[in-house]
Amino acid sequence: MLKTIAAVVKNAKAPFELVEIELPDPGPREVLIRIVGVGICHTDLASRDGLLGAPFPSIFGHEGSGVVEKTGSQVTKLEPGDHVVLSPDSDGTCRHCQRGFPMYCDQYPELNFQTNPEGPRASVLNGGRTYLKYFGQSSFAGYALASDRNAIKVTKDVPLKILGPLGCGVQTGAGTVMNGLRPHAGSTMVVLGTGAVGLSAIMGALICGCSDIIAVSRTPDRLELAKTLGASDTINTNEETDLAAAIRARLPAGADYILDAAGAPGLIGPAIGGLGKLGTLALVAVPPTVDRTIELPWFPTLLQGQSVSGFVEGNSIPEVFIPQMIELYRLGRFPFDKLLQFYPFDKINQAVEDQIAGKVVKAILELSTA
Structure with a gap:
């Protein structure tokens, strides 16, 4: 004892x-x-x-x-x-x-x-x-x-x-990108939310070679931090209220990936309009209540070959991924x-x-x- x-x-x-x-x-x-x-x-x-x-x-x-x-x-x-x-x-x-x-x-x-x-x-x-x-x-x-x-x-x-x-938090964000989505170099990604999970996802996207990484938040200080960590552009939802249009203004073909690290139902629905063909919506954040549902535009999702996937702890094998993150940190890349x-x-x-x-x-x- x-x-x-x-x-x-x-x-x-x-x-x-x-x-x-x-x-x-x-x-x-x-x-x-x-x-x-x-x-x-x-x-x-x-x-x-x-x-x-x-x-x-x-x-x-x-x-x-x-x-x-x-x-x-x-x-x-x-x-x-x-x-x-x-x-x-x-x-x-x-x-x-x-x-x-x-x-x-x-x-x-x-x-x-x-x-x-x-x-x-x-x-x-x-x-x-x-x-x-x-x-x-x-x-x-x-x-x-x-x-x-x-x-x-x-x-x-x-x-x-x-x-x-x-x-947990850093592993969840970075791992969802690096172990789960595994975007190829030149992919485009939108990250909803700039807490620890979202900012870690941005760092993971940069490591994977994404060409456009857009951070979405309503907090200017967090958006500035996101830029220092790898975001190529930002969307302040207090200033740009049509999220789908804001994404399409930056990515006319839509995003290859949209990662939700905010857990805000009011963001996910509009963001789907900014998802490109064969795009993936990655659900990462815990919803406000366990019984909360999301609604998808049925025909556009089908017609464009889009998918929605959930990710727990970044699909990581901790014994493998945690030492990898530490080594990337030591190299100044994470x-x-x-x-x-x-x-x-x-x-x-x-x-x-x-x-x-x-x-x-x-x-x-x-x-x-x-």
Whole structure:
């Protein structure tokens, strides 16, 4: 058993409360991680607000980076002292995992969204228990338990505290482009939304050689940031209200790809009018509610051979893609650190408030040093 501080949410829409908990010892295939930094993701906040079915009380957090402190008896690929980035968990045995698609694991809801009411929990030292292993980690805490599948060993020559978002938000945006869409050089892409996911998609599109990369947002500062990261043009939806026309003004044949990282129904419908023949609409952002639907122009979509695809975590194999992103960062080709702002762990509610208000792109909570 290990005592540590964790940010617990007691009820839907309640604030994060720092309390002392007692973690169980690692199981045979588990590792104990001392968390150095953890990003705040939109999905954490959607779960906090009760939108994704997570139970309460619960410890969220799923963009953790840290140091291995202890390993279970059957863990062979990690050892104490290793630096790791934590990603979503998967069972490794289902047909999707076996085909190289761990983000579509048959056990994904149970392993990542705590859907099992009998799932792992920690004791709260002032009384009660709290659910654990959100996205296989629950890294809003000084220490976290992860599995040997979702703790990804990384190099020690890059600051560990910046790496957590590579496990989710950055991986989702860049991976959707680089692993999912795989655009050929000279393709055109429109990215809806300039949060961490959208800006990471822009960086991924630049790496893939897209000739036109258009960022869509209503925030001028974010559009300027998008330009520094690879956007060739921008659309401010406060100034250009006909999104399809704005896209066609820049890309008369329409875009080869439109990637939604905004999750705003009012953007997706109009944007489809800017999609070109054989174009793909990539759905990435979590919708406002799980039952939200989108409507497609039936005949034009059919006639132009267009497709709509969803992407979870960028269709990534984290053990492969996270080290690739780190190497691109080291080469100066993937400056994801420009998205980050750091906060002490005890300022978690302030960090959440600032991120929701758009004052920061990606808030990182600092817990310890490597």
